Amino acid sequence: MPVKTDRNDARALAQIMRMGWFRQVHVKSRPCRLFRSALVARRTMLNEMRSIEKVVRAILREAGTKLGTPSRANFAAKVREMVIGDPTVTALVEPLLSVLATMLAELTRMTKQVLSIVRDEPVCRRLMGVPGVGPITALAFRATIDDPERFRHSRDVGAHLGLTPTRYQSGETDVTGRISRCGDELARTALYEAAHSLLTRSKVWSSLKAWGMTIARRRGMARARVAVARKLAVILHSMWRDQMVFRFGKAPSAIAV
Template sequence: MEYFAGLDVSMEATHICVVDRDGAIVHEAKATSAPDAIEAELARAPACRRVVFETGRMAPMLYHGLVAFGLPVVCIESRQAYQALKSLATHKTDRNDARGLAHLARTGFFKPTHVKSLPAHAIRSLIIARKKLVGQRVMMENQIRGLAVVFGVRLPRALNPAFIEQALRASEGIDGLSAAMRGLIAARGAVLSAITAIDADMKKLARSSEACRQLMTIPGVGHITALAFTAAVDDPERFRRSRDIGAYLGLVPRRYQSGEVDYTGSISKCGDRRVRTLLYEAANVMLTRYRGSLKLKEWALGIAKRSSMRKARVALARRLAIIMHAMLRHGTEFKPA
């Protein structure tokens, strides 16, 4: 007899349900959301052919931890599981969700999703932290400008010492404004120091990675874009064709077809938004700043003449993603010809 398990994971506890081939429940339990606790609870039930749970914040840690114990773990997309679980149970509870996931494991009515490695998640965390700090820096600088303009002082937008000097000069002699300016400037300095430290770590990671060094041979692709792309792809072999990476990153047109209705819209914008943004910026750099002769650039400029520069950047970003994936798969450098 074959057995299948479903795990409904939360931050504190995980509900476990094991069913047989006919759908009869043979074991139900609740364990701490830790790989060793879940493995110990599953050991009390019959050996399972498949263990299914949804994507979420705990998914990477649990997946790799349970795989290390030798369990046949499968992670599925939460949006797909939501539609299936909604039709299986009237009341949404953790126990019912675990039962529904066990039935999905039994029927095979799901699409497995790739769980990235922990080093890839670590790089992604570094990129997210940098983006958040840059946003905080911009917010504080705008706040400083907004406080100064009330008193008729327009501060420069460039990041230079004149910005701080003029901000302090504008607040001299005004008690409340002076304290506010000094506090914001001190916070801005701390954020800038943190950004500088993260940039140094990211450059060090990019230099130590052979894959990143290969990707950085493409004009317009820097260390941040290379790190973000390698972390998003993780395993190049999981894509059967390089052109599939465009749909994975949301850089292909969205299509809707139903009966007589059939239209193609803008790009789907699925997948990792940060990687998509970085590829768009790399395409913009290639089109506007790179002065060398490049057939890829000429191809995108041809699209710009027929349509618009924005669509040319999106098309070039998708083409860059395809080329970068092929480079990762074959371990080659960019060839301008």
């Protein structure tokens, strides 16, 4: 409105209610909101640790040392080993390493809390039957969807999480773009990571992995991960709604040459 006042806002709201120009919005249950808060707290701690680790790496590069890729548990020990004999660099990195040690202990405690939640959630345990889906992904999906009955079709979950491509159509122009990235970023990222794990780490054959690898060979691994993440959203919703277990499919007995 060109003139925005409280009176005009009240009149607009009254018009919306009178004409029915609104739709019901799902309000998540308190347990799901707490589940998501636990996941956000853990991810925040993990992101801050990565930021500090990058600073430590930058300090070592300035000193002419390249750290490599040690595990998170061995990160501090490796840094201290490489800065022995250089008191100036040691004085710079030691406070950061002390902070990392405290954060690592708290991250471990948060991870145990998440695992404890998943252990008591039958829905999460069911969803973890899908290869590539771990406790974090299962709980993120559980906390985001909350009630599977609010989606009429399982394929709608992919669009809800921003895993479907955008489209711009006008006259003779019809462009299909990248995924929309709408909806909950936490669940979308978890599904993407689960898809990557399924395609690269899972050693158990499944029709889902075979389908994803076919896309990877034809269009690249990046597109395959997105496609498998979208398919995972559909599968997880169907399993949850219909109380079913994951079907691996029947592996081909022979490969035609």
